[in-house]
Amino acid sequence: MLKIDRYAYINRLCHVHPVEKFSFALLTMMICLLSSSPLTSLLVILLMAGLVILPARIPVLFYLKLMLIPMAFLVTGVLTVALAFTKDPCSFLWAVKIGGYMFGMTTGGLIAAGKLFLKSLGAVSCLYFLSLTTPMVEIFSVLRKLRLPPLFIELMSLVYRFIFVFLETADKIYIAQASRWGYATLKTSYFSLGLMLSNLFSKSYYDAQMLFTTLLARCYTGELKVLEKSYSFSRKNLLLITAAELALLIISWWSGASTNF
Amino acid sequence: MTLLYREGRFPAGVSVMYKKILFITGLLAVFLLYPSDAYAMHIMEGFLPPLWCLLWGGITLPFLVAGMLAIKKTVKRHPEMKMLLGLVGAFAFVLSALKIPSVTGSCSHPTGVGLGAVLFGPATMSVLGFIVLIFQALLLAHGGISTLGANTFSMAVVGPLAAYLIYRLCVKLGTPLWLGVFLAAALGDLLTYVTTSFQLALAFPAEAGGFTASLVKFMGIFAVTQLPLAISEGLLTVVIFNLLTVHNKQELEELSVISRRDLTSKGAGA
Numbered sequence: 001m002l003k004i005d006r007y008a009y010i011n012r013l014c015h016v017h018p019v020e021k022f023s024f025a026l027l028t029m030m031i032c033l034l035s036s037s038p039l040t041s042l043l044v045i046l047l048m049a050g051l052v053i054l055p056a057r058i059p060v061l062f063y064l065k066l067m068l069i070p071m072a073f074l075v076t077g078v079l080t081v082a083l084a085f086t087k088d089p090c091s092f093l094w095a096v097k098i099g100g101y102m103f104g105m106t107t108g109g110l111i112a113a114g115k116l117f118l119k120s121l122g123a124v125s126c127l128y129f130l131s132l133t134t135p136m137v138e139i140f141s142v143l144r145k146l147r148l149p150p151l152f153i154e155l156m157s158l159v160y161r162f163i164f165v166f167l168e169t170a171d172k173i174y175i176a177q178a179s180r181w182g183y184a185t186l187k188t189s190y191f192s193l194g195l196m197l198s199n200l201f202s203k204s205y206y207d208a209q210m211l212f213t214t215l216l217a218r219c220y221t222g223e224l225k226v227l228e229k230s231y232s233f234s235r236k237n238l239l240l241i242t243a244a245e246l247a248l249l250i251i252s253w254w255s256g257a258s259t260n261f
Numbered sequence: 262m263t264l265l266y267r268e269g270r271f272p273a274g275v276s277v278m279y280k281k282i283l284f285i286t287g288l289l290a291v292f293l294l295y296p297s298d299a300y301a302m303h304i305m306e307g308f309l310p311p312l313w314c315l316l317w318g319g320i321t322l323p324f325l326v327a328g329m330l331a332i333k334k335t336v337k338r339h340p341e342m343k344m345l346l347g348l349v350g351a352f353a354f355v356l357s358a359l360k361i362p363s364v365t366g367s368c369s370h371p372t373g374v375g376l377g378a379v380l381f382g383p384a385t386m387s388v389l390g391f392i393v394l395i396f397q398a399l400l401l402a403h404g405g406i407s408t409l410g411a412n413t414f415s416m417a418v419v420g421p422l423a424a425y426l427i428y429r430l431c432v433k434l435g436t437p438l439w440l441g442v443f444l445a446a447a448l449g450d451l452l453t454y455v456t457t458s459f460q461l462a463l464a465f466p467a468e469a470g471g472f473t474a475s476l477v478k479f480m481g482i483f484a485v486t487q488l489p490l491a492i493s494e495g496l497l498t499v500v501i502f503n504l505l506t507v508h509n510k511q512e513l514e515e516l517s518v519i520s521r522r523d524l525t526s527k528g529a530g531a
Contacts, residue, residue, distance in 0.1 A: 002400050026406070033311045033407060069402045070305045077308060080478050081465050108468050116308065123307025127406055131399040139399070151333060151343075152388070158347025159354065159392050163400075166355040189362045194500030197356060198508065201501075204352045205512045208345040215344075222340055 002167075003062065008135045011056040017231040018138035019145065021130060024241045029126035031245065032119060035252035041118035043251060047244070048125035056133050063128070070124055074117060082113035136160050141228050154224050162207070170200060302483060303394065303412040304457060306405025313464045318410030321391075324418045328388035335385075350389045353377055354396055361493050369490040374453055375446025375498050378421035379428050380516055390417025415456035424449025442502045447495030454487040455480065 008014070013021065032044045052058045085103045096103050130139075140157055144150075173196045177183065182192035215224075309317075336343045356373040373393075377386045391413045398404045404412050424445040431441030461483070462476035505513060 005400055066402055073305045076482055080482055084467055084469055120307035127306045155347050156392050159350035162348050162351035163354050166351050170355055186362055190500050194504050197501050198504035202509050204348040208348040212341040212344045
């Protein structure tokens with residue numbers, strides 16, 4: 001149902017130590033965000049796409065489709081940054097006058113928008129690298145190593161485990177309702193959706209009670225303990241990660257100093 | 262048309278008119294067509310400069326700590342509440358992944374801000390909203406890790422707080438339950454996006470006009486396009502709430518352990 005989650009478990013990089021993948025994704029994202037040169041963003045986009053497609057073997061088409069998801073936000077957001085309006089006609093590249101106001105694009109605005117576009121895409125590809133190669137269960141183990149409150153991680157893993165149960169239930173209820181003309185008009189759609197959600201709510205309530213009873217029957221004392229897969233650090237990967245980060249840092253410093261972008 | 266204009270067949274005045282009309286139609290198109298299938302508009306990964314990411318994270322942290330402390334206290338007294346909180350968190354995620362038909366004919370995804378705030382209270386909602394946002398970023402690719410602080414502030418702190426206060430005010434004023442729930446959900450949704458516009462305008466002040474000009478731009482796109490969606494969410498929340506008060510009175514009463522007040526005393530009569 002959630003394709004990203006499925007690929008996280010079946011990709012070819014899922015045997016790599018999660019800490020390696022986690023720190024690689026976050027460090028690269030940080031460099032991408034801090035760097036002011038578009039070259040770095042472009043390199044990050046290419047690097048992450050290459051890693052996700054070649055060693056991890058995620059289908060190219062699926063990756064491209066994923067890249068399209070944030071476009072709705074990205075295009076509107078970037079256009080809003082690029083578009084300027086003022087009362088006095090200043091250095092516009094292209095402008096339209098409406099009722100005393102000038103709407104248009106300035107050179108500075110366009111450059112800023114372009115840089116923002118690349119930078120966001122770079123950061124998004126880092127996020128995709130993490131979510132496509134690392135199963136959520138392994139991310140929890142990384143968070144545990146980061147000393148986040150255990151109660152918080154327990155809540156997170158409970159939410160994660162039941163997302164799929166509820167998504168499936170919601171899907172089944174939807175099919176049952178739709179096949180009985182539940183979504184024929186706007187009015188019935190609202191009523192059907194309301195019915196579905198209130199049912200789902202009582203189901204989550206019932207499931208919670210059942211889960212608690214089950215856990216009590218299995219000697220639950222207030223803490224959920226799960227087994228963690230053991231991974232070993234690979235010296236080669238750590239070396240490659242350090243080399244990649246250093247190269248990115250040097251490139252962004254060099255290109256940031258030499259261009260006015 | 263463009264060809265004719267380039268060849269200079271129109272007198273100068275007409276071309277200006279034409280440009281103006283084109284521009285206004287373009288703007289209108291953005292307004293009307295934009296939310297054809299809008300997910301809850303979180304700020305995407307990498308859109309905010311690092312300094313703002315840190316700042317919003319810092320502002321959000323105390324609310325999360327307060328929420329965690331409240332949850333810890335509840336769980337200590339009622340151990341079964343931990344399961345319930347985890348499961349309603351999953352419920353909130355599924356809610357945000359569903360599509361609701363909007364009054365304008367397009368589709369949108371509910372934020373669940375109003376429903377969550379009224380059911381669980383704003384303190385619990387801040388933590389649950391945070392968790393839902395993490396999963397939305399990692400599993401659905403909506404929002405992001407770097408913008409998690411900013412999104413949590415608008416979606417899990419400001420929205421639920423506003424919705425909760427509006428709901429309480431309506432209960433106090435003795436308005437019908439449906440009106441209170443509708444206003445809480447619709448305004449909670451809308452205020453979430455007003456906050457998002459503020460965050461974006463602060464991070465990207467316009468070259469000419471600064472923060473205010475930028476705020477007008479972002480409000481125009483992020484808050485105004487959200488209006489019909491806010492109304493849809495308000496309507497849906499009223500339907501859900503009415504059904505819950507009819508069929509799930511006992512559960513709602515038990516939930517008041519989390520939100521710390523009686524929820525159905527007014528609701529049962531409506």
